[in-house]
Amino acid sequence: MRKNLIAVLGVSVTYALAVYSCQPNVSIETAQYAVNGQKLYGVHCQNCHGAKGEGLGMLYPPLTDTAYLATNRAALACIVKNGLEGPVIVDGKTYEGAMPGIPQLSAVEIAYILTYVTTRFGNSTNTYSQDEVKEALEQCQ
């Protein structure tokens, strides 16, 4: 009985360590959101913003400005849903032009995308939750 307990404990610790080593600061939920977000990002965002969020010249801004992502966290949901009219200052550069919104996305899909963007390209370690999306969308300007 005791041996079994130790074995189970040992396996759990090993498993937890394995998970921890892959995603050091991120919960399993966050990782799942990010994986789903990566697929949606590939469909809706990557053409312009690039596979690494690098943007394209002065045409499309990069998504790697961690300060921008952190200070405009609530606005991000509105930008994805409703689009954005420039000028916008990202990484110290002013980008002109307009980004089309994707109004057909559901709240959870926006949550997936923004979790991916803010954890992969930004320095967030938290899930951009569905509730956070809904709340942000109510405050859109």
Next chain:
Amino acid sequence: MIKSSFHNYLGALLFAVTLHSCTGDSQKKLPIIGERATEERIVDGQTVVDTVYHQIPPFTFLNQDSVLISDKDFDNKVYIANFFFTHCPSICPTMQRNMLKVYEKYRGNHDVAFLSHSIDFKYDSPSVLKSYAKKLGVDDERWQFVTGTKKDIYGIAEKYLVYTKEDSAAPGGYDHQGYLVLIDQNKRIRGAYDGTNDEQVAQLMEDLGILLKEQ
């Protein structure tokens, strides 16, 4: 005596084999794409048969500086052509991002040129193209962005074997293929690569190198 000539023969054979195996690779040639026809000519009283390959026909288009450019501007150059429009929401940004990589790699080399045709003849005026080019990071005449009448642009697309169509059902209003078409010094098509596919873009880089060695 017999022995030494045999040795000589063996040496020559070995030399030939080595030479052949060394040059085999660098002599790789790109195919010539498109329909071809034969043409008979009489040279010095003898009938010879020439192959006539598909070529990009003469053209004139207005570029991003509102200057008329023509096929003459691409004489003796290798160039890559594609079809896009500035507010294209689908494949164009990826295609142009990849074209930009080739443009950056060959910076300073004026034997390589780039030609992007806008298929949005309504919106993409030279000033719109100029602004687009500048924002993309294009700052010299190696990469031309051109506009023309619908008939001329869509007509030349066919000659590059690229499908283009005005289609209100397509994202942005135009449907088109994202090929980067490699054209040689004689205006012949030597390759077509999906500008949204990283592997094919890598192949384009390799093939461009091969084509530049060909004279």
